[in-house]
Amino acid sequence: MTAPFGRRLGEVSANRASGGYRVFSLLDSEGPPPEPGQFYMLAAEREWGEGGERPYLPRAFSVAMAAEERGAVRLDFLAEAVGPGTDRLCRLEPGERAWINGPLGRPFSTLSGLAPGAAGAILVGGGIGIAPLAILRERLTRGGVPQRVLLGFRDREHSGGLDDLFPCSELRLASEDGHAGHKGYVTDLLAVMLEGDDAGTSAVYACGPPAMLEAVRLMCAERGVACELAMESPMACGFGACFGCAVPLADGGYMRLCVDGPVVRAEQLETALVAGAGHR
Amino acid sequence: VTDTFCGLELDHPVINGSGTFDAIAAGRTFGAELHERFPFSAFVSKTITLEPRAGNPPPRLWETPAGMINSIGLPNKGLEGFIAADLPVLAKLPVPLIVSVMGTSPEQFTRLVEGVAAETAVAALELNVSCPNVHSGLIVGEQPEETLALLEALRPLTEKPLIVKLTPNVADPAAVALAAEEGGADAVSLINTLKAAAIDPATLRPWLGAGRGGLSGPAVRAVAVEQVRAVSTAVGIPVIGMGGVTNGADALEMIAAGATLVAVGTENFRDPAAGSRVAAELANLLEQRGFDGAGAARGASLDSPAGA
Numbered sequence: 001m002t003a004p005f006g007r008r009l010g011e012v013s014a015n016r017a018s019g020g021y022r023v024f025s026l027l028d029s030e031g032p033p034p035e036p037g038q039f040y041m042l043a044a045e046r047e048w049g050e051g052g053e054r055p056y057l058p059r060a061f062s063v064a065m066a067a068e069e070r071g072a073v074r075l076d077f078l079a080e081a082v083g084p085g086t087d088r089l090c091r092l093e094p095g096e097r098a099w100i101n102g103p104l105g106r107p108f109s110t111l112s113g114l115a116p117g118a119a120g121a122i123l124v125g126g127g128i129g130i131a132p133l134a135i136l137r138e139r140l141t142r143g144g145v146p147q148r149v150l151l152g153f154r155d156r157e158h159s160g161g162l163d164d165l166f167p168c169s170e171l172r173l174a175s176e177d178g179h180a181g182h183k184g185y186v187t188d189l190l191a192v193m194l195e196g197d198d199a200g201t202s203a204v205y206a207c208g209p210p211a212m213l214e215a216v217r218l219m220c221a222e223r224g225v226a227c228e229l230a231m232e233s234p235m236a237c238g239f240g241a242c243f244g245c246a247v248p249l250a251d252g253g254y255m256r257l258c259v260d261g262p263v264v265r266a267e268q269l270e271t272a273l274v275a276g277a278g279h280r
Numbered sequence: 281v282t283d284t285f286c287g288l289e290l291d292h293p294v295i296n297g298s299g300t301f302d303a304i305a306a307g308r309t310f311g312a313e314l315h316e317r318f319p320f321s322a323f324v325s326k327t328i329t330l331e332p333r334a335g336n337p338p339p340r341l342w343e344t345p346a347g348m349i350n351s352i353g354l355p356n357k358g359l360e361g362f363i364a365a366d367l368p369v370l371a372k373l374p375v376p377l378i379v380s381v382m383g384t385s386p387e388q389f390t391r392l393v394e395g396v397a398a399e400t401a402v403a404a405l406e407l408n409v410s411c412p413n414v415h416s417g418l419i420v421g422e423q424p425e426e427t428l429a430l431l432e433a434l435r436p437l438t439e440k441p442l443i444v445k446l447t448p449n450v451a452d453p454a455a456v457a458l459a460a461e462e463g464g465a466d467a468v469s470l471i472n473t474l475k476a477a478a479i480d481p482a483t484l485r486p487w488l489g490a491g492r493g494g495l496s497g498p499a500v501r502a503v504a505v506e507q508v509r510a511v512s513t514a515v516g517i518p519v520i521g522m523g524g525v526t527n528g529a530d531a532l533e534m535i536a537a538g539a540t541l542v543a544v545g546t547e548n549f550r551d552p553a554a555g556s557r558v559a560a561e562l563a564n565l566l567e568q569r570g571f572d573g574a575g576a577a578r579g580a581s582l583d584s585p586a587g588a
Contacts, residue, residue: 002309006553006556007553054343057348099551234339239302240308242300243299245340248338254338259309275337276340
């Protein structure tokens, strides 16, 4: 389903702390429900570009969860205040409104679409990148697709969203400081999993920082495991207009991450180390 | 009131800046609603070059106070690819199509203008002259002599309107505009982006993959208004004013500075339907102020109105 043409205002229905992150919710009364992996361009209605300052452009956010609420689609987003745009969005108060454009971009494939014959899915998330895996997990669960969820965090201040976004889920955790689960990287957990029979029977969905995605990409390529990565890149528009979100392709040239992604097949990529990802 | 521009009948005076809206990608994203509520009264394509271009290495964007820097590098399918793949889709848009072309020599420009102008779906051409001529090493749009010579070479090739996109990175944009007019241009559009750079605070190296880029958005609007004013005072051909237009009041300012049409650029990134909103706000403002259409307000700020 296509997105409504033009940005629109959605009411903020909730904004709560979740570990070191915020989870805020917007009510979209016009758009269709998003597919897992799709994203929205978001900006606060007030205090956004006022006085000629940053933030000026809307910010791209993968949707973490969607549900019907009060006759609208409630969209949940996971956020961390790392710059003027995310800072403003983290301060949204219930009753305020925010500009919404979306749902945008190419979603995650179904398991059979990604790897015909695969018995189950492995979801690998890092930091704020766990967001799109939450809605993906919900969709897979509803479809009866077995899945395992591996999530990694840097430290307690850079973690959250677990209770909000992965309720009643069996999670395998990793943290660099050892505050939760395995002390180390989430890709350590994936490596162990792919050592066994899983490499032949699973497909991998991943979202996280560029270094994590690159490790997942190389690991899956080496073992011939089908893999999709949800990525980020500096993005001005989100709908193919600005050509700013260029990501280099394995066979030369670039894709526009907003319309050809943000979910991409790992083998399409020259590298997952996207220049400029994480700009504040 | 319809607006007439170089013989084209337009529903309103708001179009898009080249490279700020991809009607094909937007059609895939927004579906039939895009055509039903098409935001511009004419559509300007992204710039086409003779050969395909991949564009600049990322990062390509940097947000600034009230604006952004881009260094996209004109990725496009090349003339053949454009005509084969893109033109059939753009031909179905509900508004006239203006195709932007850029060559690095008069010979390249000749082939582009001949190839594009021969297509019936193309209503007008915009010449992107913000690129060096390989023969002289000079950026065409920075030199009145180069601009005049290019127009003299291209003018005989087509009767379709030729619009010259002016760069703001010159001391005297009106001199270049006059050269374009003397060479037979039907209109000029301005401003292109202002040369700009950003330094990565972590590495203290240039942030953009290509080292530098162009600034756009409200940050450049006051510069654009002055250049539109200066050019409109100098030339008799119509002027398309752009640079940081975000609402109807900004559009009216451009018109009062002498613009016949106004283009929305960076604001499209914030709101895909910005063109319709700006056009509606402009129409309201014109009515409130007692102007019978944009033409009646054109050049209101000028001592000697454009074309007088």
